[in-house]
Amino acid sequence: MCRFLAYKGSPILLDKLLYQPKNSLIHQSFEARERREPLNGDGFGLGWYVHDIAPTPAVYLSIRPAWNDINLRSLATHTQADCAFAHVRAASTGDVTEYNCHPFNFNEMLFMHNGDVGGFDRLVRPLRERLSNAVYSRIRGQTDSEHFFALFLDIYLGNGSLPAPRDIPGALLEAIAELRGMKAKLGITEPAWLNIALTDGRIIVATRYVSEPHRPAQTLYYSQGSRYECHNGVCLMRHSDMAEHAVLIVSEKLTDRLSDWNAIPHNHMIVVGEDLGVTLTKIDV
């Protein structure tokens, strides 16, 4: 079921996101609090942007549990970024291999998923057949997550016909709607749990969504302020300097200061703009 974290804001040392908070993502890899199964030890992934080098993100994936990965420890304490995605995996669909680790990457885009597409065994073939060759040939793993990302990409990229790219929020809503349509057509009643985060390095789009709206969606929070800081193991969101901004989107609250964390409402999409403005919209598909 996995846990993830997305950050956009002033450049931040990744260590402050991954290791320093009391309930950091690395802590969640062995003792997640807000889901029944506490272990997320089936792989890890980190993506971040270095805008002055390339529009594509750097990606580090590993099937070592995050808590004992010495390379990750060194990267986190030596890398600053203004946009970063991180994910710890608890494998449901798909084997434990780097190619099933999130975030998935396509050109400048990063995608990660916490959830489960019910009935994926029946969805996978029609879903693949619908894809353009360009997107089809980039699928490397077996997860429902990567396949949903492929569906999104196909819509976002104009289905192989190469028009100007669509907008990310619109394409994501269309992908959710198309998935619902496929499920209906195949008579699949298991819910699709789609807590998703997407970025092109400029904006972040995330959803807290379940396809059967009477079921409770999985947890998703955001935090917004002027600067996310950690001192002596205590991390919090500052609100002092109006010239700065920082936004975090997380599967679980990273700290015990509850006022820092806003639950994203059930079946809503959050968009963090280039100016770090936050918009919440109800998902009506």
Added chain:
Amino acid sequence: MCRFLAYKGSPILLDKLLYQPKNSLIHQSFEARERREPLNGDGFGLGWYVHDIAPTPAVYLSIRPAWNDINLRSLATHTQADCAFAHVRAASTGDVTEYNCHPFNFNEMLFMHNGDVGGFDRLVRPLRERLSNAVYSRIRGQTDSEHFFALFLDIYLGNGSLPAPRDIPGALLEAIAELRGMKAKLGITEPAWLNIALTDGRIIVATRYVSEPHRPAQTLYYSQGSRYECHNGVCLMRHSDMAEHAVLIVSEKLTDRLSDWNAIPHNHMIVVGEDLGVTLTKIDV
């Protein structure tokens, strides 16, 4: 392009196949002799049968280079088998992950491939669409090899309609023919190089084949005798005891005693029967 080895005969310590010969498979992992590119360092696989425990084989796969895998070293010196497959990979199609390592396994069956299916990028979609759900859902990796194995399985298993299983040599020839048909239909002129080995633990079937017969097929040899022995680093096939039998099929000659090795003729299939009898047949597809 890879290198492989198949053995059927009196129970043999795997060390004698993998490490002891002068040009052992482990040696071929870093310094193959009979192909231009000497390195096969992109993963390793070993499969063997323990008939009194299970009809399915034990499989050990690793993306560590074979030459420095301490587990493989220990397994090889403590495991005897009367039927074993081993493979060192030089990745062409597909990433370096355990799920692209040979031998591939399905129920009691093992499959390995040395070669390349030309035009696989265009073949992969129609090939997958042709598969029954049962076989489709078992594909875990990205290689041309695993997909050709899936095509074979679908034919061998009766295409999802579950009749009595077909014979292995017949289904393999049919799979080759069907692949040729797909290539022709799509106008693919790049050759399919299909040096293949298949076993169900009882018989071994192997091919030395290229779809454009004027091109030279890759090397494939067999050796037949009463017992394959190694003493003080010198390995050879004995012919003394008529009550015993041993057959080896290899991509490269393991030793310098040339009289031990028979080249399998161009575009031929070799079948090693349950009685260890060897049959060579021309492939006319």
Added chain:
Amino acid sequence: MCRFLAYKGSPILLDKLLYQPKNSLIHQSFEARERREPLNGDGFGLGWYVHDIAPTPAVYLSIRPAWNDINLRSLATHTQADCAFAHVRAASTGDVTEYNCHPFNFNEMLFMHNGDVGGFDRLVRPLRERLSNAVYSRIRGQTDSEHFFALFLDIYLGNGSLPAPRDIPGALLEAIAELRGMKAKLGITEPAWLNIALTDGRIIVATRYVSEPHRPAQTLYYSQGSRYECHNGVCLMRHSDMAEHAVLIVSEKLTDRLSDWNAIPHNHMIVVGEDLGVTLTKIDV
């Protein structure tokens, strides 16, 4: 702090020890019951004997968490042994590398440890200096466990002077006594927790021990009967056939049938003889 399991008896499929019991060792790798910290995800090791091939054991070590290791899964369902050791690690001293995984092997001997040698940072240098070159040069990792094994070996092998080997229980008691002496000399008051298992493939010797006897030793149990069986996920020790014998020594009870499990008393040594007879002795050092 780790968890381990030792078996000696009629040949048993390793799957019945590692995976099938309700609280199997693999289950303990992610959710141990009888210690505060439930996770043992920092490496795994398995050793077993194939007496008709070699007096030395086969050893499989991995730093992948045991619960998602496909090779281990395949080995366990295809390997039978009459003497086997298995260990899941929660790293305290020493990095996460195969060379810190238990069981440690020296010639025909296997050694594993659940516990902690307090003050090891101060003990390591005098302990190493005391060793013969033959044993010193075989140390590959950093753990207190491997260093205590080296101390044992030096005593067992006659300290480099190569007399006939000493008996295992005697050498183990001497090693414990020598460690206590070193601790006293250096003024180290932290306890040495020494739940240890040792075998040469013929007998098993294990201890439940803490150097400060007023502290509670860690849990250790044994089970004894005619055959250890698993059917439909329910495992138990049978007592029916008097011609058979099986002995298990485990850090945690593998099943809920409490009558199968005897706690080894505090600061006691258990010896399982070649005839599978069990002896318990108080450790008076």
Added chain:
Amino acid sequence: MCRFLAYKGSPILLDKLLYQPKNSLIHQSFEARERREPLNGDGFGLGWYVHDIAPTPAVYLSIRPAWNDINLRSLATHTQADCAFAHVRAASTGDVTEYNCHPFNFNEMLFMHNGDVGGFDRLVRPLRERLSNAVYSRIRGQTDSEHFFALFLDIYLGNGSLPAPRDIPGALLEAIAELRGMKAKLGITEPAWLNIALTDGRIIVATRYVSEPHRPAQTLYYSQGSRYECHNGVCLMRHSDMAEHAVLIVSEKLTDRLSDWNAIPHNHMIVVGEDLGVTLTKIDV
């Protein structure tokens, strides 16, 4: 025997050092040109400085062969540094584990070695006993390289007595002299091959050295100019802009333009200063 590369100069994309040159370090990992054995597939390491985040370097180590490491590929194309070390290993002394991979790191210092300390099996104990506890306790692996680095550190750091740090070139010469003394005392006649590179992120010190001066030292080159550039797969050292500087020290020439590469003379030390000035000195120990 290994291959390495050290860079100091204007910030450079690591890809231009590791992948783009015709005979790049990654190419040397599978096909080194200037040594008999072409394969360096037993691990890889990369260290680089991010001066505005920390004085310590970031370090990435892996036992995957460098040529198929997807994380390294992504890091190299997204990381710029003005001081970087990289190393591909061909294991001689010590197992294949991350803890035997170069560069070794201690606080702000990086160290790598291409060569072999003859008679290390006899040197290791007296060498370790000579070390201060602070340095002794930081040794994690088994290599002659890491132990020589420990000897250097002990001298550089004032042998545990914590004076102001010594200068790096002086401490390195003293360490070489002390090693020679140990060898003489123990009657070890096998040469110590010490092609070494050391940096604290500010200066680089490297040696091309063999302890028996009539033996040919292993190759070592440097290149100096205004900017090291790669375009369309062709890399060369530019000399145009006098305001810039770049220095490379390499085991093998990275390109075919021979005029770019100066052999460091036999038994010489090279120092690259903070101002990128280069000094060559004969080693007289």
